[in-house]
Amino acid sequence: MINVLKHSEPMASHCSLRAGGMAQDLFMPESIQTLAQFLQSNTKPVLLLGLGSNLLVRDSGFDGVVIKLTQLKSLHISQTHITAEAGVTLAKLSRFAQEKNLYGAEFLSAIPGTIGGALAMNAGAFGSEFWQFVKCVNTMNTSGEVFQRQPADFDIGYRQATPTHSHEFFISAELVFNQKPSNQNIQQLLQKRNNTQPIGLPSCGSVFKNPAKHYAAELIEKSQLKGFCIGGACVSNKHANFIINHQHASAADIENLILHIQQTVKSNFDIDLETELKII
Template sequence: MEKVMIYDELKKIIPDSSRVRVGENLSSYTFTKTGGVADVLVLPENYEEICGILNFAGVNGLPVTVLGKGSNVIIRDGGIRGIVINLLRLNAIRLEGHTVVAQCGAAIIDVSRFALQHHLTGLEFACGIPGSVGGALFMNAGAYGGETAQVLDHALAADASGRLLKLDREALDMGYRHSAISENGYIALEGAFALAPGSYDAIKKEMDHLTYLRELKQPLEHPSCGSVFKRPPGHFAGKLIQDSGLQGTRIGGVEVSTKHAGFMVNIDHGSATDYINLIHLVQKTVKEKFGVSLDTEVRIIGEDKNGQRI
């Protein structure tokens, strides 16, 4: 189906033309500031619109890609075919007793701050995670000894056909950087975080401490995709990369951070291809030196400039 036809059909679902965009450059939607264009980008504002988009795409065999805050994703330089759904306009956060319910586009940092304002403990670990609630549910995001699975009571998601699903803790099947949402290709719509009453001062003190550690150790002064690699069993990815002498190694405008070896930073107009080539170099070097395979935590999506998924 031609882009113009896709646009016209999507306008029937989302009448506001400013929320249906053809040929949108995606570099402004990612933390790395890289990536090509989307055939058609849509910015839904409610679940009905999302389900309508999914149903339309399914009937017409169109691929769908979902973006949240783009904090742990690399979009290849050739962009993304089909429909890209950006979820950031679904960002409401509400309180139900001691449970905080947040829509997929809300920043998980904002959810942790909302919990603080209501004297609720359990989400302190998330105060420095730069992604969205949807991303946190998709990959069971975690930091500093905490992870989403520890406090998530249930989630609302949509399957590829646009059917709404309520998933309880068991159905979510959350593990290390894994969930049933990612496994089954669902779209996370909202999460319910079961928290406990706590002391505002104690919660804030812990969040301030974790924020201090993050600012001390992570290269926040440059665009990056966050932690690039998953933690290999028995090792730490950053330590392996550091011990391989790779800090400061650069391809194009992207460099292995000299502040934290587990990060790659865009220091001079780097491209997605620079990121991907540097990832491959790091994987190859660590494998040769230590016999350890590094699997990416960052999602690499889209096509290269030749239209290939590499």
């Protein structure tokens, strides 16, 4: 592994929606140590990135350095505790836990993202959420200093983990899983996901959070928006809470479609849809 530093890098290449403007710089550190060294001398605004499966960078791009953490991917186990760096994919963590006869991580196999992203948004699926397995985390600030934080240091809720300390990002987590077998099966969960979601097409997963007592997909479908397109961006015909980059959509196409969905659902049901997707 080597550190990678690129200039004028299209974010469409690094986000699962396959859209977005240029980043001034892109840095891919090979280790936490080299990341700390880089930040100690960096003066530009910073944007953290994993697999980019929950991110849209506007067409105007990002005037700073995007730090992509996918090379930070070490996994260690000690009894029931797994320590994972921020760039480890959730699918890899799920398989690793299964191989070590630890249970509870099965749901992660169906979420396209990394540990860092799962921590930042309290990723969840099939009735489970990521932070229910977190013992502690390591964070780094934009000056390259490392801290250990506890779950109590965050306001953790549905699709959010808001830190009480600002300007820090996740670099690793210590996770505790169960020794008692669960009733969830990775293959069955993946099959369920493949049957209900437009897998293999450029999307960001669920675009909107589910409002209280409602499902976003149902509200969008009842608004007759399945298959509706703006430019190259379309609401999936398979799952209405997915937007597909159907034909070289711009970030503006996607953002305009999001806005149209929000306005339509608001006028039909008087419900405000909040995005899971982060727009930069």
